[in-house]
Amino acid sequence: METLKALAMNRTTKNFLKKQISESDLQSVLQAGCSLPNKGIFDNLHLTVVQNPQTLGKIADAIKQAFNKPDMKPFYEAPTLILVSALKQKGLFPSAEYGNAACIIDNIHVAAVDIGLGSVNLWTFVNPIITLIDQLELPEDFVPIAGIGIGYPADPIEAEVHNKNKSLRINCNFIK
Numbered sequence: 001m002e003t004l005k006a007l008a009m010n011r012t013t014k015n016f017l018k019k020q021i022s023e024s025d026l027q028s029v030l031q032a033g034c035s036l037p038n039k040g041i042f043d044n045l046h047l048t049v050v051q052n053p054q055t056l057g058k059i060a061d062a063i064k065q066a067f068n069k070p071d072m073k074p075f076y077e078a079p080t081l082i083l084v085s086a087l088k089q090k091g092l093f094p095s096a097e098y099g100n101a102a103c104i105i106d107n108i109h110v111a112a113v114d115i116g117l118g119s120v121n122l123w124t125f126v127n128p129i130i131t132l133i134d135q136l137e138l139p140e141d142f143v144p145i146a147g148i149g150i151g152y153p154a155d156p157i158e159a160e161v162h163n164k165n166k167s168l169r170i171n172c173n174f175i176k
């Protein structure tokens, strides 16, 4: 399996070609996003693919306004934006939707690099997008909680050289 190689290439793309991704690439990353081990409980999750330039522009404008940064490029001009929305759970597993969303986004991130796409994790839209919620055509009571911008990278993504002696980037303790 090439999964470890794809993970080693799991990094942010902020410079995209001005070309929409193919329908088959879109289906591949959506399939990957849906491949999360959560006991098949998908009713409280919803994905929205935004490729309409006007809608992308409106969302970007809302973010720029919210952050008071007119020159900001909130999606780095990625031609496809995938939003993960969730029905907020008040029951047994509070905040589980954020865990699911993180799994979905990272599956998409890794699958994207595997098929030659680049992607960027996005969160800045979460509050500003509420003003545009009607335009997202979401089921009732769903709110976007995570997102990812996708496109063909302008620069090739190289795998990090595998170094067995490399220290872990996140502090880790071991209880054996």
Ligand SMILES: Cc1cc2nc3c(=O)[nH]c(=O)nc-3n(C[C@H](O)[C@H](O)[C@H](O)COP(=O)(O)O)c2cc1C
Residues within 6 Å of the ligand: 011, 012, 013, 074, 120, 121, 122, 123, 124, 125
């Ligand atoms: C959950 C999550 C959400 C993020 N949201 C944004 C975002 O909205 N905008 C942004 O520029 N970077 C965001 N980032 C950070 C970028 O994805 C990226 O990791 C960061 O800009 C560093 O990129 P670089 O290593 O290429 O410099 C987010 C990262 C994570 C993990």
